[in-house]
Amino acid sequence: xxRIFVIARNAFREAVRDRxxxxxxxxxxxxxxxxxxxxxxxxxxxxxxxxxxxxxAMLVFGAxxxxxxxxxxxxxxxxxxxxxxxxxxxxxxxxxxxxxxLGLCLTLLVNVLIMGGGVSLAxxxxxxxxLAFSIWGSIALVFFExxxxxxxxILFSSFSSPALSALLTFLIFIxxxxxxxxxxxxxxxxSGAAKVFFNAIYYVLPNLSHFxxxxxxxxGEAPPVSMLGGAxxxxxxxxxxxxxxxxxxxxxxxxx
Amino acid sequence: MSYIVExxxxxxxxxxxxxxxxxxxxxxxxNLKVESNQIFGFLGxxxxxxxxxxxxxxxxxxxxxxxxxxLGEDITDVKMHASIGYCPENPYFYDYxxxxxLMNYFGELFGLDSAERKRRTxxxxxxxxxxxxxxxxxxxxxxxxxxxxxxxxxxxINDPKxxxxxxxxxxxDPIGRREIRELIAELREQGKTVFMSTHILxxxxxxxxxxxxxxxxxxxxxxxxxxxxxxxxxxQIFEINVKGVSKERLQTLIADVPTAEIYAKPNxxxxxxxxxxxxxxxxxxxxxxxxxxxxxxxxxxxxxxxxAKETG
Numbered sequence: 001x002x003r004i005f006v007i008a009r010n011a012f013r014e015a016v017r018d019r020x021x022x023x024x025x026x027x028x029x030x031x032x033x034x035x036x037x038x039x040x041x042x043x044x045x046x047x048x049x050x051x052x053x054x055x056x057a058m059l060v061f062g063a064x065x066x067x068x069x070x071x072x073x074x075x076x077x078x079x080x081x082x083x084x085x086x087x088x089x090x091x092x093x094x095x096x097x098x099x100x101x102l103g104l105c106l107t108l109l110v111n112v113l114i115m116g117g118g119v120s121l122a123x124x125x126x127x128x129x130x131l132a133f134s135i136w137g138s139i140a141l142v143f144f145e146x147x148x149x150x151x152x153x154i155l156f157s158s159f160s161s162p163a164l165s166a167l168l169t170f171l172i173f174i175x176x177x178x179x180x181x182x183x184x185x186x187x188x189x190x191s192g193a194a195k196v197f198f199n200a201i202y203y204v205l206p207n208l209s210h211f212x213x214x215x216x217x218x219x220g221e222a223p224p225v226s227m228l229g230g231a232x233x234x235x236x237x238x239x240x241x242x243x244x245x246x247x248x249x250x251x252x253x254x255x256x
Numbered sequence: 257m258s259y260i261v262e263x264x265x266x267x268x269x270x271x272x273x274x275x276x277x278x279x280x281x282x283x284x285x286x287n288l289k290v291e292s293n294q295i296f297g298f299l300g301x302x303x304x305x306x307x308x309x310x311x312x313x314x315x316x317x318x319x320x321x322x323x324x325x326x327l328g329e330d331i332t333d334v335k336m337h338a339s340i341g342y343c344p345e346n347p348y349f350y351d352y353x354x355x356x357x358l359m360n361y362f363g364e365l366f367g368l369d370s371a372e373r374k375r376r377t378x379x380x381x382x383x384x385x386x387x388x389x390x391x392x393x394x395x396x397x398x399x400x401x402x403x404x405x406x407x408x409x410x411x412x413i414n415d416p417k418x419x420x421x422x423x424x425x426x427x428x429d430p431i432g433r434r435e436i437r438e439l440i441a442e443l444r445e446q447g448k449t450v451f452m453s454t455h456i457l458x459x460x461x462x463x464x465x466x467x468x469x470x471x472x473x474x475x476x477x478x479x480x481x482x483x484x485x486x487x488x489x490x491x492q493i494f495e496i497n498v499k500g501v502s503k504e505r506l507q508t509l510i511a512d513v514p515t516a517e518i519y520a521k522p523n524x525x526x527x528x529x530x531x532x533x534x535x536x537x538x539x540x541x542x543x544x545x546x547x548x549x550x551x552x553x554x555x556x557x558x559x560x561x562x563x564a565k566e567t568g
């Protein structure tokens with residue numbers, strides 16, 4: 001267990017020393033700041049605009065980090081051959097994968113907290129005191145969603161190229177937000193095969209609509225505890241399944 | 257007798273091509289046993305299977321057939337890695353870490369406590385000849401030679417019983433090579449076993465007690481270095497060093513000694529014969545002709561000759 005945390009801490013340190021991440025966080029904070037001025041154009045709706053724009057930017061840029069850092073997390077280690085020295089130590093491949101995953105989740109958590117803090121400060125600036133606190137439930141949902149996306153990115157990168165892994169993870173991110181619509185679409189289809197296909201997609205791919213609450217948050221709603229608990233459990237189980245598959249693939253991999 | 261490394265029928269096929277249907281055999285039924293407390297040289301030309309063998313031993317790649325044990329434990333047991341060290345060929349580490357941080361990180365993976373990690377880090381970075389001013393520099397600023405030194409230091413962080421070094425002198429200047437050679441010799445004095453692959457034959461000659469030579473994935477020869485060099489296989493050669501008589505004159509004088517080969521040298525010649533009885537025949541001829549005997553000695557084949565013969 002200790003080795004997992006050691007690897008996680010090192011993965012976090014790697015991310016912290018990568019300037020690209022700082023740029024992304026600064027970019028989101030700039031978007032949030034610009035929302036303050038944009039809100040003035042929509043009189044009376046400053047706070048709502050800030051929440052919509054701020055949380056959406058947080059989700060998109062968080063997804064960007066989860067996909068690109070997640071994909072390179074393992075592939076970079078193989079490509080640069082840094083895994084050679086690591087696996088000559090008493091480190092199991094499963095420990096390595098879980099450690100790397102937790103390290104990136106910690107990075108995402110810190111990023112989400114900084115970006116969320118920026119949105120809250122912007123809300124306090126325009127007088128949206130209640131929203132400044134009520135959005136944090138929605139921010140937690142964004143974080144849960146990103147943990148699933150990270151696990152998807154790591155799974156793909158364990159057996160395919162970084163570019164293909166990034167593309168596939170991005171597609172899952174898009175489809176995941178529309179999977180409920182896909183099921184509804186399947187229900188209305190006459191053909192049995194198509195019905196089975198779309199239902200399969202619905203059940204196999206992550207249903208990211210469980211984590212969508214940005215519009216409600218902009219209207220001052222906070223996600224109920226049951227929704228938060230359900231989303232947390234869903235993310236935990238889904239990520240655990242994906243990581244198990246990743247470990248299974250990664251454990252058989254030759255590092256030529 | 258217990259062996260620190262036991263390799264049995266180790267075979268590795270790499271699948272190549274787009275559909276991975278073609279197989280290339282990198283290692284072919286390798287059997288090898290290595291005793292403890294020695295420096296074991298692992299030789300072979302490019303593509304002979306040296307790195308493949310070491311990678312299998314480190315569980316970086318998996319054998320197609322066969323298996324191996326290190327310290328009596330199967331190589332699939334990663335717990336055994338607590339007692340081994342490994343420095344890969346042309347090592348590359350996390351370039352965002354400093355040398356000190358890297359050593360600390362690997363020390364943590366071995367479960368060493370903080371004080372022990374600090375002590376070992378400082379001791380080893382000093383021992384591999386890395387200037388103290390470089391300890392807190394990020395590895396991305398390190399030259400190839402400095403990376404190599406860090407690679408050797410990290411392979412010893414856990415005070416291993418056996419250390420595997422894949423081309424440990426690669427990228428080092430002559431002084432660096434000498435320092436690392438001394439370090440490797442010191443490891444043997446400490447009772448450790450060093451399993452070392454290298455292309456640098458002078459290092460093998462200077463350091464290794466036993467060697468194994470690989471050729472196209474198969475074991476071509478193994479044993480004590482001295483035995484392999486003096487074995488000469490088919491023939492034993494004696495060198496008779498004489499002065500005061502030229503090569504041309506000797507050629508006419510000893511034409512009756514069929515095995516003799518004459519090599520010119522300043523003020524005399526070296527005569528190589530294959531039989532002790534031929535030595536007497538040559539000596540009988542040289543003295544009356546004004547030649548003077550300087551020395552007679554058996555000739556070992558050089559490691560280079562042995563290497564060329566076994567890997568050619």
